Amino acid sequence: MSSHFKGMNIFWIAITLTLLSSSPLALAEDERTQPAPYYSGPIIDFQTHAIKPNYANATTQYILASPAILGSASDDIVHRIIPGLADDLISPARLAALGKENVHVVSVNTFFPPLPAKALIAAATELNEWMAQRVKNQKRMIGFATIPSPPALAKQEAADGAYYTQQGLTVLRHAITDLGLKGVLFASNYENVFLGDPSFRPFFALAAELKIPVLLHPAVQPVEQTFVNRKNIPAYTGYLDDQRTTLLDLIMAGTLENHPDLKLISTHLAGGVLTSLGRLRHLMGIWPEDPSYIDLAGRKRVLPHPIKYYFQKVYYDCNNAELEDLQLYSSVVGPDHVLTGTDFPWTNDTFSREVLGKVDRQLQGKLAYNNGANLLGLRPLPLH
Numbered sequence: 001m002s003s004h005f006k007g008m009n010i011f012w013i014a015i016t017l018t019l020l021s022s023s024p025l026a027l028a029e030d031e032r033t034q035p036a037p038y039y040s041g042p043i044i045d046f047q048t049h050a051i052k053p054n055y056a057n058a059t060t061q062y063i064l065a066s067p068a069i070l071g072s073a074s075d076d077i078v079h080r081i082i083p084g085l086a087d088d089l090i091s092p093a094r095l096a097a098l099g100k101e102n103v104h105v106v107s108v109n110t111f112f113p114p115l116p117a118k119a120l121i122a123a124a125t126e127l128n129e130w131m132a133q134r135v136k137n138q139k140r141m142i143g144f145a146t147i148p149s150p151p152a153l154a155k156q157e158a159a160d161g162a163y164y165t166q167q168g169l170t171v172l173r174h175a176i177t178d179l180g181l182k183g184v185l186f187a188s189n190y191e192n193v194f195l196g197d198p199s200f201r202p203f204f205a206l207a208a209e210l211k212i213p214v215l216l217h218p219a220v221q222p223v224e225q226t227f228v229n230r231k232n233i234p235a236y237t238g239y240l241d242d243q244r245t246t247l248l249d250l251i252m253a254g255t256l257e258n259h260p261d262l263k264l265i266s267t268h269l270a271g272g273v274l275t276s277l278g279r280l281r282h283l284m285g286i287w288p289e290d291p292s293y294i295d296l297a298g299r300k301r302v303l304p305h306p307i308k309y310y311f312q313k314v315y316y317d318c319n320n321a322e323l324e325d326l327q328l329y330s331s332v333v334g335p336d337h338v339l340t341g342t343d344f345p346w347t348n349d350t351f352s353r354e355v356l357g358k359v360d361r362q363l364q365g366k367l368a369y370n371n372g373a374n375l376l377g378l379r380p381l382p383l384h
Helices: 003-022 053-065 071-085 092-098 117-135 150-160 164-178 198-210 223-227 233-252 268-286 307-311 323-333 350-356 361-376
Strands: 044-049 103-107 141-145 183-187 213-217 263-266 292-294 300-302 315-317
Touching (some): 044 092, 044 361, 053 071, 092 103, 103 117, 103 213, 103 361, 117 150, 117 164, 141 164, 150 164, 164 183, 213 233, 223 233, 233 263, 233 268, 233 307, 263 268, 268 307, 268 315, 268 323, 307 323, 350 361
Parallel strands (some): 044 103, 103 141, 141 183, 213 263, 263 315
Antiparallel strands (some): 292 300
């Protein structure tokens, strides 16, 4: 090899190392030549899930009947996941995951079949009361509220003139101000309706008024599920597609412009949407009517900021993320907006701790605990 090409190789190696070391989440110096250590400190886990035990049978029947959940995946969900969800928050596995230092945000991801509005309101109330009762004496379990489907309430309200949306808002307000729950979960879609739909506006407004975090989580049935019934593809990418689409939809609907202090947490890194910022910016430039919204006074306006600005206001849970994913998201939104989650009981914290172990030690505590503590009003850990 000529000295010229040897020089070029050395040049590119130097550039690569420089880019890696300049990332906010660069590998610690001693980890470049050794196996990555395992992060063993406390975490705030924004993704632990549960169902009220009396819903376990209905959940099982739904899974068994689903044409998009196949083979070993169906068996795993029925025999491992559902018992883990329906453990009344007291199973040995859950308590072991909680440990002596961790904090769990616990939520119920509802997927009610088409029901009358009154039944939806009653079910959400029941779940919130159960959640509040189960976490009441668990200082390190933080319960999030459930809401009845806003599109279903709005549709039935239009049909019979009842104030179902207002009743749904009362359910959420009661869960926070009376029951003591600390946030709310919004599924990525309700009956295939994403979160930019007008039916969600009063719910986002109330969350902003109450100053509570809103956790965006993939719906149990992603929109694409009925169209792709091979090899559990919806589980691999359908949930992620829902996450990125619904976050873009609510941003383009002006949710963060109307409520700039809203605390949004998008799980699963919002389905990787931050890899598409260039495409989004380009399309909004050639289709300028798309980034328009209705402000709180009912006037049509155009989003005044680039789309990246709104994504930077969101917090991202890094469940099942690789180090490269953390580096990308940290570079776009800053390491203060990256959180930790495990998706318990689907997975435990082993994967997350292995990846956190590869992160620079000065940032491990922020991603694992302190960013979440700041969102939830908890005391942060001293970082060294």
